[in-house]
Amino acid sequence: MESYQSLMHLTEEENEPYREKDIYVERMRNPCCNMMEVKKGCWTAEEDSKLVSYIQKYGHQNWRSLPTRAGLLRCGKSCRLRWVNYLRPGIKHGNFTKEEEETIIQLQRMLGNHWSKIASFLPGRTDNEIKNIWNTYLKKRTMPKNSNSMLKSGAGTSNMIEEKTHCVISSNTLPPNPFELVAIATEQKDVAVPFESGKDPIGFGESEWWMMELAEELGLFEEVEVEENWEKMVTEGGGDPVAAFIGNLI
DNA sequence: AAGTCTTACAACCGCGAGGTG
DNA sequence: TCACCTCGCGGTTGTAAGACT
Incomplete structure (x- = not known):
């Protein structure tokens, strides 16, 4: 009979806790959620501790x-969810700030x-x-008054990126702010945002770069035109790093 | 005080994508 | 190519706690 160790591709060390337990192939062939006895509902502190120490x-x-290896009577999905949404290092707990809420609404x-x-x-x-938090109250906040029917039908949750935009990026048309850029891309057509040569057009932070990358990834622009001399102009304008990104867009 | 309603959020479920044999 | 498996995502449900009547 095939061993638990070989079945699970465990190292000698990882297999140690199971060496004396009769856990073999037949058990492992069972789907984790359907046939094995799994616990549902809220996690206890003890379960959290087992999961964290195992993953660490x-x-x-x-x-x-x-779950089996960590000694938990949970299905793998449940463990993953608990780790990703609650136990993972770096997770913020507590209320959202106004800025975070506004960002969510905008995004x-x-x-x-x-x-x-x-x-x-x-x-x-x-x-x-x-x-x-979107389903709890942000959605309601963004809905126009007397639009309960829209809320119920889901008609209010539009995805505005469906209609692509033609965007011209030239030596004098760099976007002043990526949030604005994306907003423009989703609401208007054939836009060109003026860029005043010699000035830093954008106060780029990390999130803004993500925003630009996202705009590209999502294909917000059906077509991007870049003038031949944009690089020279941008360099003269202070060598703003946006040049590198614009380069990637081409 | 007790029952009912609302809110907040943790957790579950089903499905599709991607990887593998 | 196909079947199977795992993972991640988004929709939905369950439930505890607080607010309201």
Whole structure:
């Protein structure tokens, strides 16, 4: 009979806790959630502790086998969710700031219900948490009055990136702010944002760069035109790093 | 005080994408 | 190519706690 160790591709060290237990192939062939006895509902402090200490020691290469190896009567999905949304280092707990809420509203307007993408703009916040606060009250806040019917039908949660835009980026048309750029891209057509030569056009922070990258990734622009002399102009304008990004857009 | 409603959020479920044999 | 498996995502549900009547 095939051993638990070989089945799970465990090292000698990892297999140690199971050496004396009769855990063999037949058990492991069972799907984790359907046939094995798994606990549901809220996690206890003891379960959290087991999960954290296991992941700190061995990592989480395989969520499916993790519960058994960590001594938890949970399914792998449940473990993953608990780790990702609550136990993972760097997770912020507590109320969202006004700025965070505004960012969520803005991003939801632009991206739709792509919570994991939205979460990538809010370090320490999880997609689940963002989805929750959106469904709890941010959605209501963004709805126009007397629009309950829209709320119920979901008609109010538009994804505005469906209609692509033609954007001209030239030596004198760099965007002043990526948030604005994306907003423009989603609401207007054929836009050109003036860039005053000799001035730093953008106070680029990390999130703004993400925003630009996202705009590219999502294909907000059907067509990007770049004038031949843009590089020279940008360099003369102070060598702003946006030049590098514009280069990537081509 | 007790019952009901609302809010907040943790957790579950089903599905699709991607990897592997 | 196909079947199977795992993972991650988004929708939805369950439930505890607080607010309201």
